[in-house]
Amino acid sequence: MKIGMRNIKTAIAVFICVVIFKIFRMDSPFYAAIAAIIAMQSSVKETFTAGKNRMLGTFVGAIVGLSFALINPENPFLVGIGIVIIICICNKLKWNKSISTSGIVFIAIMVNLNGKSPWTYSLYRTIDTLIGIGVAVAVNYLIFPPNSTEKLIKLYRELKDITFKTVEQRFCLGENPNLSLMNKRISELKVYIEDYSIRFKPKEDKSKVVSNVTEGIKLCRGVYEHLKAIELIKEQTVLNEYNASRINSLYNCSINTNEEMKTEANAAFNYHADRIIDKLYSISRLS
Template identity: 50%
Template sequence: MMKIGSRNIKTAISVFICISIFQLLNRPYPFYACIAAVICMKNNFQNSFVIGKNRMIGTTIGGTIGLALTLIFGNPSIVVGLGIVLVIYLCNLCKQSDSIVIACIVFIAIMTNLKGTPSYIYAVNRVIDTFIGIIVSIVVNVFPRIKDIRKQ
């Protein structure tokens, strides 16, 4: 029978902790924190840290550019397209090519998912939510290996 491994369990624990933190802080949407926790949970602390660092950098770059462009231009499709060029360019300029994908995703989320929320609030919340998930995942991955669960 296939085992349920420690990474599986740590991922579930990370998602549980993210949702619990959001409930305690009365934050409405744990979705982005949970996604970050799942993506950053790797087979060891070092790999989680590297993925988490790249995700934090990308989230910050994408969030900052998304916020700036929505404040200046709004979110017409041409601005979104040109913004992607700018996000990729800045990641490459800062030698952060491993952060490009998440920077673009965060940028697109900010440019297309405002739903009546002021852009600065939406952008700040997306960055905070993602950071919570990254930090939770890295902290959970510090704990010693959790025993694999096997069906007897």
């Protein structure tokens, strides 16, 4: 069984939360630990996003929970009405990913007071969540950072290789390539470069690398989208002489052409092929 870095970082974040609560003799670290687990994601950017969603949900749940607990805590009717209100508020504010957290905090306040002040309990739950999110972000930002620029370049080269091989499969070998791997790598590299920019704030000597990789990702995405469009063409198609000659120069392969084929499907096919080849040349110039 493989233990990944996110697994380890999550455990470290929970450990730190528990230690903080013990050192400062605070109440149960339960909510801080939950916040740390939910906020910990594969990248710093995703951790920020998850933490923000949980914090927004905590505020909504705490405010609604406090309001209803002041009226009558543990009242089943009010608990049900409160959940309806929370969902409506989050949907109205387009905080859909905060609904679950908001509901959990609301229910915790409504059914777990055990004689405590609603004001104090709501404040502590908000502080607990802030601590958990802060710990998760700090751990993901500071512990086991990747080999930054070298990994960025490596991932981009892998994406380029996959892009060129995918196009070769389609035009030189006449196969229908599986585009899911290409799409997955584009998404992974996009997340990594965003995370890289947040974590390392590249200096001027590395800004050109970031700029080239960003442009390369955009071009590879364009190739992917045109290949997806070609997949939708079900009629027989063939490259025209111009596109065939350019593919031959890129891959040193021999492709038969048929200038007599004048169907709309073939025209669409060659339009997308032309765009793909243009982008491959642009990617080569970025290297």
